[in-house]
Each structure stands twice: as C-alpha cells, then as structure tokens.
Amino acid sequence: MTISQPYTVSEAELIELIVARIRTLPENSGISIGGDGEFTKEQMIGHVKKVDKIGKKMIEVELNYLQSLKNLTNEFLSDE
C-alpha cells in the first residue's frame, strides 16, 4: 500500500499512542515531574486520557522523543 497523502492523527489516536508508550515503562517505577509531583505509570495514563496539564506534558515529552528519533543517530552516535 502506498500512502500518498499526509496522514493526520486524531486526538483519540494520539492519546492511544501516548498511553501505549507509557505502558512500556517499568512496573516498579515512578516519575517525578518537577513541581507537579510524583506519578505512577497508571496515574500518568489517567492524566493523558484526561488531557489535563500533566497529561499534556506527557504527550509533549513523548512527541518530542518521537520527533527527535530521526536526529538521534547524528546527535548521539557520531564520534564528534
């Protein structure tokens, strides 16, 4: 199949993607996001689904990573 048109993701698809990525975090871990506090994986998923302040930050961090993937090789794997 050839995709000839730019593909746009809906908000629901985006949330599904981010939730799937957060599910890959280790079970026995927590995340500290500055002044916003400490969150478990399940709490983060809840925030992403609600698209509240914390959820939006999680989405931003995950999208930042995905968008950076194409540059990771040059930035981190070069011998410079």
Next chain:
Amino acid sequence: MSFCQMSKIIVVTQPDFDLATRYLSAWAEEIIKLAKTHGNTVIDLKGSRANRAELESIIKKRHPRFIVLNGHGSNDEIAGQDNESLVKKGMNEAIVTNTIVYAISCSSAKLLGVAAIEKGALCYLGYEDDFIFLNDHSKLNKPLQDPLAQLFLEPSNKVSMALIKGHTTGKAYRKSKEMLRQTIRRILTSEASYEEKACLRYLLWNYQHFTCIGSTNAML
C-alpha cells in the same frame, strides 16, 4: 574577608518535603562532600532551613560564590521547603548578584535565570522546561542506590563537581551535557536494560532543556 575566602563559600538548599526533593537532597550530599574535600565552606540549608529568610540572610552575610538550588520551580521562581518561594523574578532575584547559580528544578532558567543575569548574576545554569527523572520504587528509602535516578542525577551533579574541581561554568556545563550524552549513547548502542531504555525519552528531554546563561568563564 578576602576575595579568595569569599569565593570558597558554597550554599546548597536541600528541601526534603516530598519524594522529588528528598531525592535531590540526597544526591546533593555527593556535591557537599566533594566541596568540603576541596577546602570549601559549605552552608547547607536542609529541610525547614531551606526558606527565603534564611537564604537571603546567609547570602547577605557570607557572600557565597556558588549557590546550588534544589527544589521545585517554575518559569519565574525556585522554591524551597514546602514550596516556599526562595528566589523569584521581580521579587528578589538580585540576591544572586555576583554568584554562580545551579538550579536543579523545573523551568527556572526560562525567566528567572535571564532576570538573575540581568541583575548581575555571573552565570545561571538550569532547565528551561520541566526537569524529569525516574525512580525505582524498591529504592525509595535509598535514593543514592536507585539505578534509574542515577541516570538523571549523576550527570546533573557533574555541573557542581566540575565547578568545585576548578573548571569554568562553560566547561562544567559541557561536561554535564557530555555525560548525559554518553548515557544516552550507551543506552542506544549497548545491551541496556529494559528499565534504562524506558528512561531514554526523559533523558533526552533533560538534555535538550538544560542551559547555561551568562558568563561561561566564571569560576569558583
């Protein structure tokens, strides 16, 4: 007091009222130990002593050269115990005049850092967005033995350690970023654990938002 003596005073705030601040404070002990080994006088404002009145008083009386601020923050402020504002843009950023500041907190480099430099701070090292780190729940009572937190906090400590060892602010900034870069590189290229790979997105985030404002030639 001679200039030489003044330059050897380091202030470290160590609030400890929640998990994040307990971790930052625990990891700050490594910096304090090294600073003392190198003959510096360290004034550590632990727990309830990490308040604005105490910080302002210490700075006024002792004229530290280097201030390490651990705590929660936002674009225009950095907080201490119980989130009391310690340094805030438009309120008291001039207290860090003639000092090197390392703010291990969220976002404060964005506005507070710039304002501090405008008011005469020598250099402000910090983060332009949220500072994020992961922890291992089985190590919550032993932050220094937490292998996930170590990935984030060891490179962060590198800034202070390089300054204490006599490097310039610019060199300290580069050494810290390089350590973070090497951590990311190792995870990308070697048999990193599943847990380490999960940290990659957050390590990259911190790497991208860590900044150095002001003089890159300042030294302790």
